[in-house]
Amino acid sequence: MLFTQLLLNGVAIGAVYALTALGFVLVFKATSVLNFAHGAFLMVASYLTVTFLGVYELPFLVGLVIIVVLLAGLGVVLHYGLMRFMIGQAFFSVVLVTVGLEILIRAVLLIFYGPLPRGRVDDLPTGGVELFGGVNVPYVNMIMVAAAAIAVAVFLLFFKRSRVGLQMRAVAENLEAAAAMGIDPNKVYAAAWAIGLSLAAVGGVLYAHFTPAIDLELQVIGLRAFPAAILGGIDSIGGAIVGGLLVGIVESVGAGYLGAEFRDVIAFGIMFLVLLWRPSGLFGTRELVRV
């Protein structure tokens, strides 16, 4: 029964990974920025959860909406205030700007919240359901999966049906043609940052109810988004979701049997194996080599 238990835990944490990887892939696909600060934004959302849900004791949904709106706003500000100037610069310079951003975020969180870890936020119903054979599924895990599913569904609906979603796909397909059709790339980029950060916000709020302690180690989740996104294929939206779930499940099951210190190695190991088989990830665009 241990296996079923680990599997179900893995699905719950995998849902958060999927959300994180999705936001990461979206920003990368739209703006070609490999965002090293993505985990830091998730961490910001978790700390804001401590403030809004833990200290001010707002209802869960109200707090969630506030945090999502705050981070979406931060995304827009980030694009117009900073990332706009980096368009067209060398790939690595842009990556390092996000590293600088991550350092800055960590410093600001340290100033406001201090180095001591905060306890788990218990705004969601505690306890759980006892399944067959002693397998226990906490309510929090169920809510995590459900909320992640809703967030992904809303995002996909937006991406496929709305006007802005269409513009995003157009810009990702061909920037010049899209610009010639009257689409403002800056608006699309800002929208991508806003959506990417809101997905991280949902993940952060959920994770704050799941993790035993909220501290600066939390950005490890952002690191897990890398294998998840690569496993699925860095430019594939669906791949990010599948990759996130897969990494969550494999990591949870593997760590359950081998020990917690193998967590990172397992997450990257499974990705490595998939890459050996398909060098562009499961659903990524295959790179054509032309001379």
Add this chain to the structure above:
Amino acid sequence: MSGKYTTDYRQDMRLLRTTSQRAIAGVLAVLALLLPFALEADISPPLDFPWAAWFAAINLALIASVGAAAFNLLLGYTHQISVAHAAFLMLGTVVGATMGTLWGVNFIVVLLASLVAGALIGAIVGLPALRFRGLYLLIATFGVHFFFFLGYKKFQTTYFGFNAITFDPPQLPAWLHALPFITPDDDGIFAISGNFRWYWVLLPIAILSILFMNNVIRTREGRSFMAIKEHDVSASLIGINVTRAKLLAFSLSSAFVSLTGVLGAYYIGARGEDSFPFQVVLFYAIMIIVGGFSTMQGAVFGAFFFYMTPVFFDWVRSDVPGISSITLLQRYANETNLAIFGILIIVVLVARPTGLSGIWQRIRQYFATWPYST
């Protein structure tokens, strides 16, 4: 641009080609020789300028400049985006701990062994580069980092317990005591400890390593690295053995990173598992990008920038009048250092994506083309 043109091949192959380059090199050499004596002298500059604190920062920067140059060789010149950098720092540390601390082998042998170990294992870690490219390689080497990290933790807990791996200061063999300037301590041992003695060990190692890498770049192998950077498929069509060149780049770079690991471990004296978080890779990336991508001087600039700015911040925060009275800055000393550092990286990269060495080139160009400079 300087108006100096070469007329034969030997002039072209000189390291220092112009008078101004020779002048700068000479000034730098004199400065490098005088610096440790100035730092050792008991000077107390006005405003409590942290005179002694610079010495440790400079030594650390010397160590890091080797690692940064090696990173640049792989990332800047060959464009193999590998983030397994800290993995080789750990490898060097483990080699040093096994041979130096456990077996008691001589320091110089340990240094050579770390180079060999880095080169061999680097070639193995480079194997994925034959199949993956760009981002996929980046993330695959991320896995290498965590794999090494796990191994490092196991090694440390098996042989050194949970705290840290410790290193004794290396000792010079007795037959070298006859050399000038070497006076053994009271117990008849000449141990390399303290910033002054370390400086004289680290400076030649750093200069030799960086010169070696710089010369590799100028050879046939170096040109094949750069051909791969531009486009590896085209490189294979003009007859470059891509497999060989990629593995060689990985091997060379890893050897020197491993050397950096050993030097850092011996200099600092204790290395725990928290000495090698994954951010270490990003710090080295900051050094080579802020310093200047694809230039050896950029790696050196970057390493010095990285270690000396925090010392400078500390001084500004605590001793400059006006700033020292802001309580917020005093209460959150480390945090504000971190924040300012983050902002500084962003500002440098947004304003000058070519980094500090780009700024240096512009200044030089300004004077070289004066009075027609733009």
